[in-house]
Amino acid sequence: MSTPPPPSRPRSLDDEKAPTMAGSAEVIPKSASLAEPPRQRSLAKDIVLIGTVTLAMILNTANVIGVAISLPTIGRDLNIVEYKLQWAINAFALSSGCLLLFFGRIADLYSRKYTFVFGCAVMGIFGLGCGFAQNEITLDVLRGIQGIGAAAAIPAGLGILAHTFPPSTLRSIAFATFAAGAPVGGAVGGIIGGVLTQLTEKSWRSMFWFLTGLSAACCVGAMISIDDDFEHSLIDKRVDWIGAFLVTAGLTLIIFVLSDGSIAPNGWKTGYIIALLIVGVILVALFVWWEHYLEQLHIREGEMLDTWWAPSPLMSVTVWTRAKGKLAVVLMIAFLQWCGFQSFTFWIQLYYQDYAGYTPILTMIRIIPMFVTGVCCNFIVALVVGRVPVVYLIVVGTLFTGLANLLFAVINPNSPYWAFGFPATILSVFGADFVFATGTLFVAKVCLPHEQSVGGALFQTLTQIGTSFGIAISTIVFNATIAKSSLKDGVHVNKAGTNAPRPAQLVAYRDAMWAGAAFCFFGSILAFIFLRGLGVVGHRKEKDARSDVTATEQDAGAHA
Template identity: 75%
Template structure:
């Protein structure tokens, strides 16, 4: 039975494999029809709770792998004799691999098994994290961190696909996605707290942090084995992998994220030859990826693809996914990019401000970041309660504005003022954007993406946040370096490459200018939401359907096509 969607509703997605009756639906009609029948597995409440806790712990682990290491960077630098401006590669190497492989590994999860992709990712993170704890030099640590990011690229999009697959549209789905989103701020706080305490109070300092995170990885693997059903579908006929598309997008993103991470510390900065060359190559490869995916998609729509031809697999990423919901998905993805530019720029610079400018030790720095954890949990509770009642535009605008305000508070900070005047309110409001955008954004992706691309949709969202993180830190670093050099000249000092000889007033100006950059990212995201998302409406669900029956009828949910 087909029904027309209500005018105020966006097209939603089936959460499981559907019948083939819609397989010939034209792409331009996919957002205008819905299918009524959805099949969901029977599950116990206890198993659902364990599942939600497991995937949330994976998100906590992923975030903590950055924040725990980030707060340990000064200690790592001293023990391994790493030059200060090269320390960021310990963070960037992880983000580089995890960001570049999200789409590819998300597609593999959709094609074969989200469960085993998730377990592999968590286990891989743990094993490589264990190795990081034994690293004895800079190169070894950087390489192991880069490999460790592959685990995150596997488990996070698989987790999003698992949630979309196991929870039909209902209040519990909103709770599941909000809880999963809460893993990011909780992971940031736990990472900072554990990283600070273990680094300062244990004999093995920063190495203890990696070993602790390895233990969390083991718990994730165990939880995945217990709570996640085998989701391998035998109904999917074409499981060919788009290896050319995977190569193009992975190589393109690798070059671009590498340039964003290394451009500011290269020998001649952004004018360095290899930086310019790799940036051009990266952009060209991404352009070729989009062209190739569009070509494959058109071939399959016209019925020209054959299982006998290895060069005509289903596309790694449907190009038309960007046009879903009349282009609103593309706007949500861009807002996620800008929000992560703003939020991660903020978290990056406040840790350096507290430790390098104010001179606090890791534990005292961690204490000043703890309000972010508490607020993060509260924000996601708010999302779970109101996402089925409040239009998404309000949540996203409020969130992005608050993240911008957090940057603004540090952009005008008075170092002599008490923590409660600037630092505390900034920590409180900073997480609103990341929590609101992640929870509502992933719910939106689950609605408009087709069942066979749930993990790819989640991977696309995660890719934009990873690239946003690298881009935000890179741009704010350019601003910081330019500002500190210019301000130091006013005091008759030519600043060195690491900036350690800059006068303190010049350092303060540079920190403030970097925060102004983060502020701009947040405010631009709010403006985009106000302009383009006013008609989106509510993305959560207010009424509990018969979600645990073997066959669930839901006239609201399913865009239309089975590929």
């Protein structure tokens, strides 16, 4: 007679282990390796892996910041009207944000390594094509396809880190380094992109070709350093195509509306904007219902369920309840933080170039401290994430980003850069880097081994939606303020707002920053109320890390 499996040891919020399979929709076959310890790897190979995955994050960010700094030049070269220029960025964000969950699931089911390589290759190949684009439509279509690569590479990269490195100092360093890829990517896209755009013969096209070279390096590094992971895949590899369609279509419509609402013929009152928003929300609601239905169906039927239309859900709805609902709070804070942070980065570039009249290079010089501080923030996270409760890091980070918005909300244009611009630039990145590094570590800690990429995709999806939502709301505030302020002077502003009086423009920029500050301060309040007692999410002593892996294996095996 076989002996019963050992019981799971008690867990606390301060020592959160991978969740048990009880209540999970996915029944894992005993032959599937859920928490198999990683193979013995050399330190050099680990360093190359961390560098490669971080390079993918650098590419993801550089493909946004680099294009943003080049928009005025792209508009002049391709004769794109100003209010349509944002689609060179929105097309990338649209496809990358809407397909994260789908590709995260594909990575978990089949291979994180080859999903990652596919994503980096797509970013490179279609980025190369962007450099040869001769008109607006071609550029926007290529940018949209390029975003598919980011949607594949980023969640797969997070899953690779979570699977390769068990809870340890090295895991904390790996996730902090990956998070540092965002500010480094901002520096690469902003500084190098600005220099190439302004000083090379091919202008903005050189920037795309440079990023293509980095994509190629990313593919080579992945093939060298990332282990094949087919044997870690689940036996049931069916894809929830119904759920994939619902969430992709719903998010596409919502993000499209958020991106296009302010420039539609009648703004947010435009008929198709209202209709698409309603349809998008309904599709996302249907997605949640369908995933819950599949989850409950699999809990009832278990391994007996092999109906073709009912595979395991794309996203387990119960994942939101992990750690007694604290994962849902962390995801909401990530959404709010990206609303405030990306709104800040969007408006300060417009402020410096359109209001203050600086060139792209002079604008980048003024925001260089963001990138330097971002790298420093992630170094700090790597040092303290295993010692300092996560609530302190998140509250401080979101408060600092809120203060950065606040400084621009009260800015005096006649004051020197060091009075408002410099401290705001320094403070702005604390929230993004503290929340991203600690948030992804927490997601990796509470998600099951077979859903690490989906968990990372869920986190990234919330940040992508937050980016679009924050810019959309702050744009509504900006447009309403500039129209109201201009009417006081008897001026009817055009669609782009370029003919508005300078005092009206300044008031509009300030009000947009107030909106960004509100998002961040709300995130601070949520963290302070709901994340107290969560404890640390980073590494502990190495012997505790090894026992943690063993306990996870026992816990998963007991419920398989």
